[in-house]
Structure formats: C-alpha cells, structure tokens
Amino acid sequence: MSKFLNAKYQSLKAYVPGEQPQDQKYIKLNTNESPYPPSPRVIEAASKEAVERLRLYGDPECRVLREKLAALYGVGIENVYTANGSDDILNFSFMCFGANGAVFSDITYGFYQVFADLYGIEATIIPLKEDFSIDYKKYLGLNKFIVIANPNAPTGLALSLGEIEEIVQTNPESVVLIDEAYVDFGAESAVELTKKYANLLVTMTFSKSRSLAGARLGFCIGNEELIKDLNLIKYSTNPYNVNSLTQLLGIAALEDNAVYMANCQKIIETREYVISELKKLGFEVTDSKTNFIFAKTNAMSGEKIYQELKKRGILVRHLSGERIKDYNRITIGTAEEMAVFLAKIREIIEVK
Numbered sequence: 354m355s356k357f358l359n360a361k362y363q364s365l366k367a368y369v370p371g372e373q374p375q376d377q378k379y380i381k382l383n384t385n386e387s388p389y390p391p392s393p394r395v396i397e398a399a400s401k402e403a404v405e406r407l408r409l410y411g412d413p414e415c416r417v418l419r420e421k422l423a424a425l426y427g428v429g430i431e432n433v434y435t436a437n438g439s440d441d442i443l444n445f446s447f448m449c450f451g452a453n454g455a456v457f458s459d460i461t462y463g464f465y466q467v468f469a470d471l472y473g474i475e476a477t478i479i480p481l482k483e484d485f486s487i488d489y490k491k492y493l494g495l496n497k498f499i500v501i502a503n504p505n506a507p508t509g510l511a512l513s514l515g516e517i518e519e520i521v522q523t524n525p526e527s528v529v530l531i532d533e534a535y536v537d538f539g540a541e542s543a544v545e546l547t548k549k550y551a552n553l554l555v556t557m558t559f560s561k562s563r564s565l566a567g568a569r570l571g572f573c574i575g576n577e578e579l580i581k582d583l584n585l586i587k588y589s590t591n592p593y594n595v596n597s598l599t600q601l602l603g604i605a606a607l608e609d610n611a612v613y614m615a616n617c618q619k620i621i622e623t624r625e626y627v628i629s630e631l632k633k634l635g636f637e638v639t640d641s642k643t644n645f646i647f648a649k650t651n652a653m654s655g656e657k658i659y660q661e662l663k664k665r666g667i668l669v670r671h672l673s674g675e676r677i678k679d680y681n682r683i684t685i686g687t688a689e690e691m692a693v694f695l696a697k698i699r700e701i702i703e704v705k
C-alpha cells in the first residue's frame with residue numbers, strides 16, 4: 354500500500370476470486386464456469402473482421418445486444434442494461450441504491466460485503482436458517498437496499514417467486530436486487546415481476562449458463578428509471594463498458610440460445626446424478642438449483658477434501674466461513690469430468 358492511497362480505502366478487504374491456474378493441469382470445478390464451449394455462432398462471430406474493428410469504439414448503448422435481450426425476456430429495450438460482467442452492475446447498484454443501508458445474508462456471494470465496505474454502506478446481515486435456506490420473512494418491510502442471490506451461492510438453494518414478490522412488495526421505498534447468475538439451472542426468474550414493481554432489479558450474466566465468463570458480459574432488467582440511474586453512473590465512469598467484440602459474441606450467443614438451454618439441461622441431469630452418488634457415499638448435499646453443488650461429509654474435513662482433490666488434479670472451492678467450512682462448492686462439469694471426480698472422491702473417502 355502506498356502512502357498516497359485515500360485513507361478511506363486503507364482498510365478495504367477486496368474480493369478474492371477463486372484460483373485461476375493458467376495451465377490445463379486441473380479439472381476445474383471451482384468457479385462455476387460452463388464446461389461446454391461457446392456455441393458455433395459465437396465462435397464464428399469472433400472473426401478477423403471483428404478483431405479488426407477493435408480499432409474503433411463500440412456502440413456505447415449496446416443497442417443490438419439490448420434489443421435481443423429485450424425480445425428474449427419479453428421486456429422493452431429501455432428496461433435492459435448491459436455491463437462488463439454482472440459484478441459491474443452490482444457495483445453500480447450499491448453506489449446508486451445503497452444510501453439507506455444494504456441487507457443481505459450471512460452466507461452469500463462475497464462481493465456484496467465488499468461493495469458495502471467500498472461505499473461505506475451500513476450492512477444488515479441476516480443469517481440463513483440452520484438448513485441454509487433464506488428466512489425470507491426477515492426481509493419484509495425493511496426499506497433498505499436488499500440484495501438476494503437467487504438461487505443463492507454457495508448454498509445453491511432458491512426462493513420461490515411468491516416469496517420474492519412478498520419481499521419486493523413490502524419494501525416499496527427501496528430497491529430489491531435479485532442476482533440471478535444461476536437462474537438458468539432450475540430456479541424461477543423474477544423478470545416478469547419487474548413489469549409490476551418499480552423497485553425490482555434482476556441481474557443476470559453470460560458467465561455461467563452461456564459459456565462466456567472470459568468475455569465479461571452481464572445484464573439486468575428493471576423499471577426504466579432504475580436503468581437510467583445505472584446509465585448515469587456508467588456515463589460518469591466508463592461509457593464503453595462492454596467492448597465491441599463482446600457485444601458481437603453476446604448477440605451470437607442469444608441467436609444460439611437453444612444450444613445453451615440444452616447445455617443447462619445436461620448440467621442439471623449431471624448435477625442430479627452426482628448428488629445421488631455423493632449421498633450414497635454418506636455426503637450431505639443441499640438441494641441445488643445451480644450449476645454447482647454444496648456438499649460435506651462427516652468422514653473428513655472440507656479443507657482436507659479440497660486438498661486431496663487438488664493433489665489428484667481436481668480443483669473445487671473451499672470457503673473458510675465458520676458455518677460452511679465443512680463444505681466444498683463443486684461446479685458441475687461434463688459427465689466425463691464428474692465421473693473422474695466421483696472416482697477420486699471414492700478413493701479419498703476410503704483411504705481417509
């Protein structure tokens with residue numbers, strides 16, 4: 354840290370991303386990427402011409418991409434905002450809507466606390482219930498900026514649309530942000546509710562279900578006035594927040610949407626198989642509606658399982674929080690990758 358850093362940032366604890374080894378040594382089940390490559394149209398869109406056009410600035414409005422998203426989700430283009438990953442939208446949302454304090458779970462996406470700290474926003478932390486489900490009644494009538502990952506990470510559990518609606522309805526004086534990074538893997542989306550409630554913002558990403566984590570593309574859907582607020586910050590910081598190549602890849606991905614939805618279905622099937630196999634081995638596994646599972650065994654600590662898997666070429670995510678340190682978060686890979694994972698787990702558990 355230099356002596357020049359603004360004093361208000363000196364105690365900031367930054368988000369720590371999962372390991373991203375740059376060799377191909379591991380079966381990578383640690384950061385919830387898709388195991389499947391981008392679709393044929395996306396590969397084609399990354400053309401020589403597209404790279405040559407990087408000489409020019411892209412469309413700051415991301416108009417074509419937003420039109421496609423609006424059509425797919427049945428909303429107006431004025432209800433869609435695109436960004437350099439959905440982290441970027443979370444960032445701006447805390448900046449825009451957090452002035453009266455923010456509310457989120459004790460066990461959820463770690464970035465929420467980082468953004469609250471970054472902007473000096475007072476955070477109200479609501480503990481998950483013993484079974485890791487969200488105690489949604491505790492979110493009613495707070496009128497603070499509420500952020501809920503649905504399904505939640507790293508637990509994989511989802512709230513119902515009815516529960517979400519009650520939260521949105523009882524907090525009319527504040528924004529409720531539903532982070533749907535994993536919604537394509539089996540939860541109900543709250544997008545329809547954005548037509549009814551002016552205080553609901555739903556964020557999504559191309560990083561998990563659409564195989565574009567490295568391209569950095571996120572979007573959100575909400576009332577036109579909320580979208581204008583986000584644009585105010587965007588045009589006050591970085592108008593070209595989505596590069597032109599990524600815009601083209603995003604457009605192509607939406608044209609191939611059926612490919613991605615079929616991939617999600619494969620991941621769901623693999624997930625259910627892995628969950629049933631782990632349960633046979635004595636693991637406790639949450640009822641995940643995401644592309645990862647959250648599992649523990651009494652036979653061995655979470656940390657030890659993580660290390661033993663790593664020795665055998667498989668990376669998973671171990672989080673050290675007090676309530677979850679016995680667990681590992683395991684991204685669902687291809688059926689072949691998960692067969693290797695299960696074989697290694699059997700080996701580890703038996704040897705001890």
Ligand SMILES: *Cc1c(COP(=O)(O)O)cnc(C)c1O
Nearest residue numbers: 438439440462502534558560571
């Ligand atoms: C992965 C993830 C994000 C961030 O996605 P990007 O679009 O890659 O920035 C946001 N929220 C949750 C809960 C996530 O797991």
